[in-house]
Amino acid sequence: MLEYLWGASWSFFAEGDPSAEDWVSEKALAVLEGKASIVAAAIRRKATTLGLDDEQRKNADRCADYLLAKAPYLDYPTALAKGWPIATGVIEGACRYIVKDRLDLTGARWSLTGAEAILKLRALRSNGDWARYWQFHLAQERKRVHDSRYLGNVVSMVA
Numbered sequence: 001m002l003e004y005l006w007g008a009s010w011s012f013f014a015e016g017d018p019s020a021e022d023w024v025s026e027k028a029l030a031v032l033e034g035k036a037s038i039v040a041a042a043i044r045r046k047a048t049t050l051g052l053d054d055e056q057r058k059n060a061d062r063c064a065d066y067l068l069a070k071a072p073y074l075d076y077p078t079a080l081a082k083g084w085p086i087a088t089g090v091i092e093g094a095c096r097y098i099v100k101d102r103l104d105l106t107g108a109r110w111s112l113t114g115a116e117a118i119l120k121l122r123a124l125r126s127n128g129d130w131a132r133y134w135q136f137h138l139a140q141e142r143k144r145v146h147d148s149r150y151l152g153n154v155v156s157m158v159a
Contacts, residue, residue: 001028001031001066001067001070001074002024002028004062004063004066004067005024005027005028005031005063006020006024007059007062007063008027008043008059008060008062008063008064009023009024010059011047011052011056011057011058011059011060012046012047012050012060027039027042027043031067031074031076032076032077032080032086033076033077034074034075034076034077036067036068036070036071036074037067037068037071039067040063040064040065040067040068040071041064043060043063043064043067044060044061044064046060047060047061094126097126098119098122098123098126099119102118102119102122103115103118103119
């Protein structure tokens with residue numbers, strides 16, 4: 001959200017103008033208070049009031065479009081009250097650790113099934129659930145290999 005607000009600020013302020021920082025801070029706080037739609041309207045109104053042409057207001061409109069489209073997901077007051085993370089950095093870091101660091105290797109080719117299996121195993125390890133999962137896996141393997149009821153079903157399926 002901040003990236004879009006900074007982009008919009010350059011529609012209204014000269015690059016490097018310290019007033020832009022104050023403007024972005026004010027708008028970001030309003031979005032954090034749950035006023036994304038109001039901020040979007042204010043940005044469009046400012047661009048119109050200043051008489052900006054289409055090119056000058058492009059980033060302002062882009063920001064307003066983003067805020068309106070994502071308004072249902074920008075319910076920061078609820079997220080903050082429940083202690084949920086509101087920054088995407090936590091999620092992006094987890095995705096990078098779980099997915100990119102393992103699957104994005106030069107020359108690597110992954111089938112969807114193989115990639116999903118690896119990601120599930122990495123998630124189990126990262127979440128600290130590996131030991132419990134391994135016990136479950138061994139019990140299922142034992143059942144599959146040694147349980148006569150299961151073997152009977154397999155034999156009847158083959159016949």
